[in-house]
Amino acid sequence: MVNRVLDVSGLSRAFGSKQVVTDLSLALDEGERVALRGPNGSGKTTILRCITGAVIPDAGEITVRGHPAGSMGARHLLGVSLSQERSFYMRLTGLDNLLFFARLRHSTQARAMRDVRALEEELEIAHILQERLDRCSTGMLQQLAFARAMLGSPSVFLLDEPTRSLDTGAVGRVWDAVERRAETAVLIATHREDDLDHCHSQIDLGA
Numbered sequence: 001m002v003n004r005v006l007d008v009s010g011l012s013r014a015f016g017s018k019q020v021v022t023d024l025s026l027a028l029d030e031g032e033r034v035a036l037r038g039p040n041g042s043g044k045t046t047i048l049r050c051i052t053g054a055v056i057p058d059a060g061e062i063t064v065r066g067h068p069a070g071s072m073g074a075r076h077l078l079g080v081s082l083s084q085e086r087s088f089y090m091r092l093t094g095l096d097n098l099l100f101f102a103r104l105r106h107s108t109q110a111r112a113m114r115d116v117r118a119l120e121e122e123l124e125i126a127h128i129l130q131e132r133l134d135r136c137s138t139g140m141l142q143q144l145a146f147a148r149a150m151l152g153s154p155s156v157f158l159l160d161e162p163t164r165s166l167d168t169g170a171v172g173r174v175w176d177a178v179e180r181r182a183e184t185a186v187l188i189a190t191h192r193e194d195d196l197d198h199c200h201s202q203i204d205l206g207a
Contacts, residue, residue, distance in 0.1 A: 003030040004065075005077070005155045005185045006051070011060035013046055020046045024060070026187075026203060028156065033178075033186040035196055038205030044189035045083060048158045051187070052080055065155060076105075079154035079184075081145040083161045088133050094144050095129040098151070105152030119147045123173050139165040146174055153181075159188040163195060 006028040013021045021043040028034060036044045049055040051062055053070020067073030088097050095116070102112035120126055125147060128140045136144070146162050157178065163171045175198050178186060188195060196202060 004028070005030055006187065007061070007063045008047075008051065009061045011047065011050060011062065012058050013043070013050060013055065014058055021050075021057075024203075028185040028187060030155075030183050030185060033188070033199040033201075035199040035202040036187065036189040036205060037191070037196075037202050042205040044205060045160055048080075048082060048160055048187065048189060051158055052078060052082075076152075077155040078158055079149035079151070079156065080158045081142075081149040081160060081162050082158075083164075083189075088141070088144070090134040091132060093130060093132055094125070094136070094140075097133065097144065098129065098147060101148050102151050115151055119150055122177060123147055124169075137165075139167070139170065142166060143170055143174075146177075150177065150181075153184075155184065157184055157186045157188075159186065159190075161190060162188065163190070163192055 004027060008024060008026045011021055011024040024047065026034065036047060038044055046055060050057050051069055053075065062069035064074035064077045067077070089100070098116045099112055102115050103109060106112040106115060120129055123143065123146070125143055128136060128144055131140070133141065142162060142165050149157055149159065163174055166174065171194070178184070178198065186199070188199065190196070
């Protein structure tokens, strides 16, 4: 039995006179991994932001397990790591940041802490959690953004160039973590050929 987790139908979005996405449809089932490919400006990040509800489409419908994009029900089911991350608190440590976001996912502080500590060990990010984020490199912030996306065991990962600034070891840990969550669907925007090896299919977007 097919267990559909994400439906995008007829999505279109323009910014001013520039049409970025035109009549895009896609669907993800549990455990399915799909890559969005295309040059800069082809709409990859816009598609992901529309699914999160951060950008409102000009046309089309998006649902996450039947919940409209942007609704509380949909947001709770998404684990999101977008490029050019700006929503962290840069004067706080990585640990303080992850605990803040984990607390939004969990009913108690103790459960939030357990989730964060488990990810700290799995992703080997103890050194990042100890640092203030304004002292972290781009790669360190990317690893923290991926860890945040994993909080609360979401149904769908939305990943925007998650491995771009990472070394080989960190890239391996990212994909190992995804592999261990075999039921989680993945929609990833990427330029990297090695990322495609972990995906079942790809959608090529024009310029």
